[in-house]
Amino acid sequence: MAQESKPSKDLVVGGWTNPAGKAHDLWMVFKDPNSYIQSELAPSQAPCVFQLEGLEDPVTGEGHMVSYQYQKNADGGKQIDITVELREAYASEDQPGRLIARGHHGNVPAGWQSGSFALTKPEADAIRRYDDLYLRVVAHQP
Numbered sequence: 434m435a436q437e438s439k440p441s442k443d444l445v446v447g448g449w450t451n452p453a454g455k456a457h458d459l460w461m462v463f464k465d466p467n468s469y470i471q472s473e474l475a476p477s478q479a480p481c482v483f484q485l486e487g488l489e490d491p492v493t494g495e496g497h498m499v500s501y502q503y504q505k506n507a508d509g510g511k512q513i514d515i516t517v518e519l520r521e522a523y524a525s526e527d528q529p530g531r532l533i534a535r536g537h538h539g540n541v542p543a544g545w546q547s548g549s550f551a552l553t554k555p556e557a558d559a560i561r562r563y564d565d566l567y568l569r570v571v572a573h574q575p
Contacts, residue, residue: 436487436488436489436491437487438485439487440484440485440486440568441483443459443482443483443484444482444523445481445525445526445569447473447479447481448472448479449479449572450471451471452468452469459483463483469502472513474506475511475574476513476572476573476574477574478571480526480569480570481570481571482520482567482569482570483570485568488563489563489564490560494552494557494558495554495557497552497556497557498550498551498552499517499534499536499549500549501517501548502546503545503546503548505541506543511574512539512540512574512575513541514537514539514541514573515538515570515573516535516537516538516573517536517537517538517568517569518534518535519535519567520566520568521562521565521566521567522562523567530565531559533552533557533566534550534552536548536550
């Protein structure tokens with residue numbers, strides 16, 4: 434059975450904001466497919482972390498996928514890299530829990546891109562608690 438999860442709250446915001454420039458309740462933008470979050474213009478390992486909701490253990494290590502969209506503001510022009518991580522038991526940047534899997538995108542282009550990464554069977558089998566999963570996004574300007 435396919436499951437889909439969206440963020441239910443943000444834990445770390447760093448320099449990230451929503452289109453209105455607000456730096457709280459960023460998870461709310463995921464309720465609107467036309468909205469987004471954005472890092473500061475020159476991020477230096479800037480993290481944003483969201484708790485995921487509504488997932489149950491599918492009792493199989495097959496078919497686990499993390500999907501998202503990303504882009505760079507064309508006006509910025511400088512290189513921006515992003516890393517998207519799936520973590521379990523994240524509490525803070527000092528206690529980041531366990532890394533399950535990650536995807537990396539170097540030199541993000543202007544215009545929306547679809548990103549995703551599939552979990553290997555060992556990565557998926559390593560998940561102990563589906564109700565304690567987090568998405569950590571890090572933007573960086575090298």
